[in-house]
Structures are given as structure tokens and as C-alpha cells.
Amino acid sequence: MKTITYKLISGILAITVLCGCNRQNRTAGGGKQVVVGVSLLNLSSEFIVMLNEAMEAKAGELGVKLVVNDAQRSAERQIQQVEGFIAQQVDVIILNPCEVDASSPAVDKALAAGIPIINLNSATQSTPTAFVGSHDEESARIAMEYIAKRLNGQGNVVMMQGFMGQAAQLKRDQGAREILAKNPGINLLACQSAEWDRAKAMSLMENWIQSHGTKINAVFAQNDEMGMGALLALERGKLKDKVILISIDAIADALQAVKSGRLDATVFQDAKGQGATAVEVAAKIARKEPYERETFIPFQLVTKENAGNPR
Amino acid sequence: MKSWGLAIALVLISAALSFAHPGFLTVPNLINVARQISINGILAVGVTLVLLTGGVDLSLGSVVALAGVVAASTAHPDQYPVVVPVALGIATGALCGATNGLMVTRGKVPSFIVTLGMMTAARGLALVVAKGRPVSNLSTDFTCLGGDVGMVPIPAMILAVIALVTFVVLKNFRLGRYLYAVGGNAEAARASGINIGAIRMFAYTACGALAGVAGVVLAARITTGQPNAGVGYELDAIAAVVIGGTSLSGGVGSVGGTILGALLVGVINNGLDLMNVSSYYQAIVKGVIIVGAVWLDRNRQQS
Numbered sequence: 001m002k003t004i005t006y007k008l009i010s011g012i013l014a015i016t017v018l019c020g021c022n023r024q025n026r027t028a029g030g031g032k033q034v035v036v037g038v039s040l041l042n043l044s045s046e047f048i049v050m051l052n053e054a055m056e057a058k059a060g061e062l063g064v065k066l067v068v069n070d071a072q073r074s075a076e077r078q079i080q081q082v083e084g085f086i087a088q089q090v091d092v093i094i095l096n097p098c099e100v101d102a103s104s105p106a107v108d109k110a111l112a113a114g115i116p117i118i119n120l121n122s123a124t125q126s127t128p129t130a131f132v133g134s135h136d137e138e139s140a141r142i143a144m145e146y147i148a149k150r151l152n153g154q155g156n157v158v159m160m161q162g163f164m165g166q167a168a169q170l171k172r173d174q175g176a177r178e179i180l181a182k183n184p185g186i187n188l189l190a191c192q193s194a195e196w197d198r199a200k201a202m203s204l205m206e207n208w209i210q211s212h213g214t215k216i217n218a219v220f221a222q223n224d225e226m227g228m229g230a231l232l233a234l235e236r237g238k239l240k241d242k243v244i245l246i247s248i249d250a251i252a253d254a255l256q257a258v259k260s261g262r263l264d265a266t267v268f269q270d271a272k273g274q275g276a277t278a279v280e281v282a283a284k285i286a287r288k289e290p291y292e293r294e295t296f297i298p299f300q301l302v303t304k305e306n307a308g309n310p311r
Numbered sequence: 312m313k314s315w316g317l318a319i320a321l322v323l324i325s326a327a328l329s330f331a332h333p334g335f336l337t338v339p340n341l342i343n344v345a346r347q348i349s350i351n352g353i354l355a356v357g358v359t360l361v362l363l364t365g366g367v368d369l370s371l372g373s374v375v376a377l378a379g380v381v382a383a384s385t386a387h388p389d390q391y392p393v394v395v396p397v398a399l400g401i402a403t404g405a406l407c408g409a410t411n412g413l414m415v416t417r418g419k420v421p422s423f424i425v426t427l428g429m430m431t432a433a434r435g436l437a438l439v440v441a442k443g444r445p446v447s448n449l450s451t452d453f454t455c456l457g458g459d460v461g462m463v464p465i466p467a468m469i470l471a472v473i474a475l476v477t478f479v480v481l482k483n484f485r486l487g488r489y490l491y492a493v494g495g496n497a498e499a500a501r502a503s504g505i506n507i508g509a510i511r512m513f514a515y516t517a518c519g520a521l522a523g524v525a526g527v528v529l530a531a532r533i534t535t536g537q538p539n540a541g542v543g544y545e546l547d548a549i550a551a552v553v554i555g556g557t558s559l560s561g562g563v564g565s566v567g568g569t570i571l572g573a574l575l576v577g578v579i580n581n582g583l584d585l586m587n588v589s590s591y592y593q594a595i596v597k598g599v600i601i602v603g604a605v606w607l608d609r610n611r612q613q614s
Contacts, residue, residue: 043438043443044434044438044443044538044539045539046443046444046445049442049443049444161590164590164591190587191587192584192587192589192590193590197540198533198535198537198540199350199529199532199533199537199540202532202533203343203347203580203584204584206343206346206347207343207581207584207585208584210334210337210339210340210343210581210585211332211334211584211585211586211587213334228533228534228535229533232532232533232534236458236459251445252444252447253445253447253535256447256448
């Protein structure tokens with residue numbers, strides 16, 4: 001019995017030492033390789049997939065090792081993942097928060113453990129070491145301003161909201177309503193959630209066409225998925241040439257639709273810029289170089305004129 | 312007839328909605344409703360078969376996404392004739408259903424658990440096939456399956472055909488009676504010489520194949536294969552089925568009831584959208600109706 005225990009303990013010790021050596025050996029171009037833990041909001045969303053690809057590309061370029069976890073929209077899972085990164089003693093954590101409040105404990109825990117943490121794409125209540133992303137309100141402001149301009153400040157608009165209560169929905173609502181308040185001639189005819197979903201957006205648009213018909217002058221969908229759904233319903237209702245339609249994110253489908261003149265405009269959120277910058281900042285922090293505490297990547301209106309090359 | 316109460320409820324609610332909003336009781340809007348219930352209706356007919364045998368299928372929403380993605384990835388312009396993506400989509404669904412059936416009948420694992428596993432696995436597989444992003448650029452031959460012929464939406468026609476065939480099978484064929492028998496009293500069914508395993512296997516496979524049909528129709532309607540489409544569709548389908556009077560413990564139910572249940576949910580969704588009722592309240596109303604319908608039914612049976 002005793003010998004087995006000894007063997008076990010020495011075995012475990014040996015493995016630990018080996019692992020330890022292994023850890024020391026992880027070198028790339030001189031210094032110790034930087035390991036960055038990444039917790040992403042949801043890898044089944046196209047925008048987050050693009051963000052991830054940009055990060056992987058930049059990490060390869062800088063010789064940084066990424067450990068990517070998918071929180072699948074759950075703030076609770078996200079906190080567990082950050083706890084895992086703390087246990088693994090990664091050099092820096094990049095957090096793509098699920099929720100404003102509910103993901104805050106992840107930031108607090110990392111900071112308490114002395115591991116720098118970068119918030120990517122959206123904010124949390126707690127202040128991280130650095131922030132890379134965009135003001136979500138701005139995207140909706142750009143969209144609503146576009147509508148106001150196209151309608152010359154007069155007309156009826158309907159707004160399709162995202163999943164109620166999520167940060168992106170709340171902020172895009174806020175941004176849109178700021179512009180509506182400045183344009184008293186623009187009337188918000190109806191406002192409902194299609195839960196970021198193309199099929200739901202299509203049904204909702206069909207119902208709106210039914211209840212408001214030709215009174216609708218413009219549609220603002222809070223993401224491109226819903227924008228594409230609304231577009232299909234408007235086209236089937238033979239109303240597209242009478243209605244202005246804009247959505248946000250500039251996913252591949254939407255860009256294609258803008259190029260071919262079906263969708264009036266989308267607002268480009270720079271996944272590549274955001275992902276690459278976050279990894280750059282992480283590498284700088286890990287190598288104790290000076291870094292930007294806040295980097296705001298601007299949104300950009302994409303219409304038929306510039307649809308070929310939004311950066 | 313069991314479904315009369317529900318039919319009356321549907322008429323009353325429709326009457327109330329047409330008073331509340333003049334746009335409700337118009338031909339274009341009723342066509343909208345038919346179009347919007349098609350996918351849920353197809354799924355609900357399929358899951359009726361499984362519920363009749365006393366099982367459940369929680370994997371429907373994920374199978375819809377997987378079938379849609381598989382179909383879409385073979386439906387690009389000038390790739391294959393349109394029958395290929397359609398057949399592949401339906402076959403994918405049937406394969407998922409058959410796997411569920413095999414695990415339930417041969418593996419003796421409870422259907423709740425088998426289909427819960429399939430729900431996760433099929434979603435993952437859909438994301439793998441689609442590489443995490445929507446599969447777009449589909450041929451018009453394919454996307455027209457989600458469109459209209461004249462005034463009539465093709466998805467609604469597909470639902471009508473499926474409902475009719477299932478109705479006839481359940482009513483007039485031995486297979487239909489066996490489905491009820493297996494769910495009503497499996498031991499008695501076995502004693503009378505029915506191959507319970509084969510009947511259950513049929514129910515799961517048919518349910519999966521119909522989820523495949525729904526996936527193809529959905530992809531055609533939204534002109535993309537979306538790996539994250541269909542989340543929660545299984546519960547919407549089961550809700551329509553139980554509102555329609557099918558018992559969760561098996562042996563009792565009908566396709567007519569299921570279609571009425573799907574119509575009721577569709578009409579209420581549509582009406583609340585027309586009246587611009589906030590999404591928060593819509594969810595509450597839907598919940599109350601699911602429980603309320605079954606509760607009323609239960610009370611009526613006891614009295």
C-alpha cells in the first residue's frame with residue numbers, strides 16, 4: 001500500500017516537473033511565449049467568428065499563443081472560463097463580454113489575481129486593464145441619421161430590436177432614440193424584437209406590412225440578420241423600392257445586398273480591426289511595453305458607393 | 312369530437328382580433344398567417360407521431376438547422392439540380408430521427424435523453440458543416456420553394472399535404488392504429504403481436520424526416536442555411552401539439568388538433584404583432600395560452 005502511494009506521489013511529481021520544464025521551454029523568438037486566454041461571447045454568431053479569425057491571424061503574426069473559449073452567450077460560463085484562465089496562469093485575458101453587469105465578476109476576478117484583462121467589443125460595469133471596441137450607440141446613431149437624411153426629416157420609421165435586454169440591443173435602442181428625439185418629423189410607427197433572427201424578422205416585417213402598409217417609409221433593423229429578413233419580406237410585398245432599409249454589422253450577406261442595390265445601407269463594425277488590436281494590446285501588456293488604455297474603432301456607413309471596400 | 316372546443320376558441324379569438332385590428336381579417340393577412348405557421352406546423356405534425364407513441368423529440372430545432380445547412384451547401388446556383396439539396400436535407404433529418412429511434416428502441420435510453428443529446432450534437436454538426444457562418448448565395452430554383460405560387464405560399468401547401476397524408480395514415484391505416492396502441496398501452500400492443508420497436512422506429516424517423524423538410528423550407532424562405540436557426544422550435548412545436556389535445560403520455564391525440572394548435576399560436580402571434588404589443592407581453596400571453604388550453608381540456612374531460 002505504502003509503496004503504491006510513494007510511486008503515485010513520485011509519478012505525479014515527475015509529471016509536474018516535466019510540465020514545468022515544458023512551460024519554461026515554450027519560447028518563440030527569444031522571450032517566453034505570451035499566452036492569452038480568450039473568452040468569446042458566442043462562436044455561432046458570424047461577427048464573433050470574424051473577430052476570432054482576426055485574432056488568430058494577428059496572434060500568429062506576433063507569435064502569441066491564444067487559448068480560445070466560447071461562452072455561448074452565458075455570462076456564468078464566461079466567468080468559469082476566466083477562472084480557468086486564472087488557474088492556468090495565462091499572461092493576459094481577452095474578454096468579449098456577454099453582459100454588461102453579469103460579466104463584471106470575470107473582470108474583477110482577473111484583476112484580483114493580478115492578470116491583466118482586456119475587454120473586447122463591448123463594455124462591462126467593472127473597469128478592465130484596457131478596452132478595445134466601439135460605442136454601440138454610435139452605430140445606431142449613424143443608421144438613424146441616414147434614415148433622417150434620406151427622408152428629409154419627415155416620415156414614418158419602424159425599428160426591429162435585438163434580443164431584449166442584451167447590451168447591444170439596449171445601446172442600439174438608445175442611439176436610435178437620441179436621433180429620433182432630434183428629428184421630431186420622424187415618427188416611430190412600431191418597434192418590436194425579432195431576436196436578431198432572420199426568420200423571425202421576416203415574419204415580423206410581413207405583419208408590419210399588413211398593419212401599416214405603405215405608411216412605412218423606412219426600416220431600421222438592429223442587426224444585418226434581421227435586416228436581411230426584413231428585406232426578403234419587403235421584396236415579396238413589392239415594397240422595397242418605396243422603403244428605405246438599413247441595418248448594422250456589415251456581414252457578408254448584407255454587403256452583397258448593398259452592392260447589388262437591394263439593401264440601402266449597413267453600418268460596418270470592424271471585426272478585423274477590433275480583433276487584431278486586442279491581440280496587439282495584449283502582447284504589449286505582456287511584454288511590459290506602453291499600451292493604449294482605450295481604443296475605439298470607428299463605425300462606418302456602407303452604401304452602394306463604398307460597398308466594395310469597407311476597409 | 313375533441314377538437315371542437317379548440318376550433319371554437321380559434322374562431323372567437325379571430326373574431327376578437329378582427330375587431331381589435333381591421334387589418335387582421337383580410338386575405339393577405341390570413342395568407343401571412345398560413346405562411347408563418349408552416350414551419351412550426353410541419354414540425355408539430357412530426358412530433359405528434361412521436362408523442363403518440365409516448366416519447367418526445369427535443370432535437371427538432373437543431374435538426375432543422377442541420378438539414379437547412381446541408382441542403383444550402385448543395386444549393387448554390389449551377390451546382391446540382393434542385394432535387395439534390397432537397398433530398399439531402401430530408402435525408403439528413405431522417406438519419407437524425409433514425410438515430411434517435413435506434414437509441415430509444417435498441418439502446419433502451421429514454422427518448423428525453425436521447426433527443427436532448429441529439430439536440431446538442433446536431434447543432435454542433437450544423438456549425439461544423441457551415442463553418443460557423445450562414446451558407447448563402449442559393450439558387451433561385453431552391454429559394455422559390457419558400458415563395459408563393461400566385462397567392463398561395465408553397466410552405467403552406469407543403470404543410471397541407473403533409474397534414475393530409477398523416478391524417479389519412481393515422482385514421483385509415485393499420486400503421487396509424489398501431490401508433491396509438493403502442494402509446495396507449497405498450498404491453499397490450501406487444502401481446503397482440505405488434506412490433507413495438509418497428510413502430511417507434513417509424514415515428515422517430517418520420518419525425519426527423521419532417522424536421523428535414525422544415526429545414527429545407529426554412530432555408531428556402533430565408534434564402535440561407537443558418538447554423539443557428541431553429542433554436543427553441545421543438546418547444547414551439549410541442550406547445551402546438553399539446554394545445555391541440557395530444558397527451559404527453561401517449562396514445563391520445565390527432566393531427567387535426569395539432570394543426571388547430573399551430574393555427575391558434577400563429578394567429579395570436581400575428582394579432583399581437585399587428586397591434587404592436589411589446590415582445591415582453593407576447594411571451595407572457597403565449598405561456599398562459601399553453602397552460603390554459605391544456606387546463607381547460609383537462610377540466611372538460613373530468614366533468
